[in-house]
Amino acid sequence: xxxxxxxxxxxxxxxxxxxxxxxxxxxxxxxxxxxxxxxxxxxxxxxxxxxxxxxxxxxxxxxxxxxxxxxxxxxxxxxxxxxxxxxxxxxxxxxxxxxxxxxxxxxxxxxxxxxxxxxxxxxxxxxxxxxxxxxxxxxxxxxxxxxxxxxxxxxxxxxxxxxxxxxxxxxxxxxxxxxxxxxxxxxxxxxxxxxxxxxxxxxxxxxxxxxxxxxxxxxxx
Amino acid sequence: xxxxxxxxxxxxxxxxxxxxxxxxxxxxxxxxxxxxxxxxxxxxxxxxxxxxxxxxxxxxxxxxxxxxxxxxxxxxxxxxxxxxxxxxxxxxxxxxxxxxxxxxxxxxxxxxxxxxxxxxxxxxxxxxxxxxxxxxxxxxxxxxxxxxxxxxxxxxxxxxxxxxxxxxxxxxxxxxxxxxxxxxxxxxxxxxxxxxxxxxxxxxxxxxxxxxxxxxxxxxx
DNA sequence: GCATATTTGTCCGTATGTATA
DNA sequence: CTATACATACGGACAAATATG
Numbered sequence: 405x406x407x408x409x410x411x412x413x414x415x416x417x418x419x420x421x422x423x424x425x426x427x428x429x430x431x432x433x434x435x436x437x438x439x440x441x442x443x444x445x446x447x448x449x450x451x452x453x454x455x456x457x458x459x460x461x462x463x464x465x466x467x468x469x470x471x472x473x474x475x476x477x478x479x480x481x482x483x484x485x486x487x488x489x490x491x492x493x494x495x496x497x498x499x500x501x502x503x504x505x506x507x508x509x510x511x512x513x514x515x516x517x518x519x520x521x522x523x524x525x526x527x528x529x530x531x532x533x534x535x536x537x538x539x540x541x542x543x544x545x546x547x548x549x550x551x552x553x554x555x556x557x558x559x560x561x562x563x564x565x566x567x568x569x570x571x572x573x574x575x576x577x578x579x580x581x582x583x584x585x586x587x588x589x590x591x592x593x594x595x596x597x598x599x600x601x602x603x604x605x606x607x608x609x610x611x612x613x614x615x616x617x618x619x620x621x622x623x624x625x
Numbered sequence: 626x627x628x629x630x631x632x633x634x635x636x637x638x639x640x641x642x643x644x645x646x647x648x649x650x651x652x653x654x655x656x657x658x659x660x661x662x663x664x665x666x667x668x669x670x671x672x673x674x675x676x677x678x679x680x681x682x683x684x685x686x687x688x689x690x691x692x693x694x695x696x697x698x699x700x701x702x703x704x705x706x707x708x709x710x711x712x713x714x715x716x717x718x719x720x721x722x723x724x725x726x727x728x729x730x731x732x733x734x735x736x737x738x739x740x741x742x743x744x745x746x747x748x749x750x751x752x753x754x755x756x757x758x759x760x761x762x763x764x765x766x767x768x769x770x771x772x773x774x775x776x777x778x779x780x781x782x783x784x785x786x787x788x789x790x791x792x793x794x795x796x797x798x799x800x801x802x803x804x805x806x807x808x809x810x811x812x813x814x815x816x817x818x819x820x821x822x823x824x825x826x827x828x829x830x831x832x833x834x835x836x837x838x839x840x841x842x843x844x845x846x
Numbered sequence: 847g848c849a850t851a852t853t854t855g856t857c858c859g860t861a862t863g864t865a866t867a
Numbered sequence: 868c869t870a871t872a873c874a875t876a877c878g879g880a881c882a883a884a885t886a887t888g
Contacts, residue, residue, distance in 0.1 A: 463684050
């Protein structure tokens with residue numbers, strides 16, 4: 405095609421990942437309509453290929469499809485945030501409650517906490533955010549279910565779309581590093597009930613902050 | 626196109642639903658390869674349209690995609706059953722534990738139990754199975770999360786694909802009607818912890834039976 | 847409220863690379 | 868190893884629905 409295409413992965417998979425990243429990064433803003441012809445030209449792919457990508461991301465919740473009108477970047481609402489945090493509470497608190505200390509995902513949790521601290525020291529708030537997401541993905545991995553982990557990845561992508569609207573990433577992630585560390589310490593010590601409770605508090609606090617920030621960002625519904 | 630097409634829904638949505646039903650009904654058997662050209666002709670749609678449908682059902686877990694080889698009907702394994710039941714335990718037991726008695730989904734649970742009994746009296750085991758699925762979907766609805774309910778619908782479709790391999794639907798569903806009724810009674814009486822425990826027992830027993838039936842059906846992996 | 851332009855929905859033909867007989 | 872079949876991807880076409888003036 406155009407340039408170096410020695411990639412082994414499918415074209416659709418590559419375009420889907422690229423578009424997903426652009427949406428999460430806020431490059432394409434919520435509510436924006438995505439023209440098939442324009443975007444296909446921008447990605448240098450055919451319309452048919454792009455339409456398959458649209459189907460995938462629509463199922464992920466990142467795009468919304470309106471018949472005969474087109475696809476739009478999903479616009480995060482208070483309702484979707486409430487829903488996403490219900491999912492997180494169910495998955496993360498329960499994964500911790502049923503976990504055991506020697507699980508391989510615990511090592512990933514620890515690595516994420518350490519990287520978050522390192523990024524904080526260098527004021528790399530973007531890095532703190534990524535490490536934070538990895539921590540919580542690792543928590544869900546404690547449940548040892550491929551389907552639950554995949555579902556959580558989807559919901560996490562939607563949540564990052566919400567984050568994208570809010571600037572000031574320091575306030576968004578920094579306060580939670582040590583809460584994660586405390587949860588990790590509980591898990592490593594086998595105090596699963598306490599870890600689960602800590603996660604409930606974490607999620608309640610995080611949800612409140614996101615909702616408040618969203619309300620500030622969009623005064624009128 | 627061919628016959629009565631006064632449907633308001635999209636062609637892709639209709640084909641997707643049709644194909645999903647055929648897969649769950651066992652009309653297309655697990656492991657079978659689905660030829661793009663042949664299936665497109667059978668549905669009287671173009672290959673492009675069918676490819677978009679394939680993407681959707683692949684994300685649902687009903688189809689498996691192998692690059693440059695085609696799409697195949699997913700073949701249920703013991704691993705996937707274990708995974709699906711992990712998901713069910715997490716979602717259903719927890720939804721019950723956090724439920725409240727006046728929730729609108731409780732009415733749907735009761736309706737499902739009553740219909741299951743009616744179908745049993747008429748020896749309509751297919752109907753018993755459908756009512757059973759509706760009961761458990763209603764349980765997840767107790768959590769009041771659109772995303773959790775959607776995710777559960779996906780996993781339930783995969784589970785029905787597993788059921789499809791096992792004949793003898795009477796043994797598959799009949800013993801569980803009264804277990805569901807007991808769980809419903811607990812919920813209506815506000816005994817949520819007891820309802821949740823009952824569901825754990827239900828799922829453990831159901832999982833064992835499915836695994837045993839699958840082992841009998843496929844002696845060699 | 848109407849005529850027009852744009853965009854989506856869907857189909858077809860074709861070229862290319864990959865897997866399999 | 869060659870040949871065939873098929874998935875992958877492209878571009879053009881047209882109808883239907885929507886948006887625009």
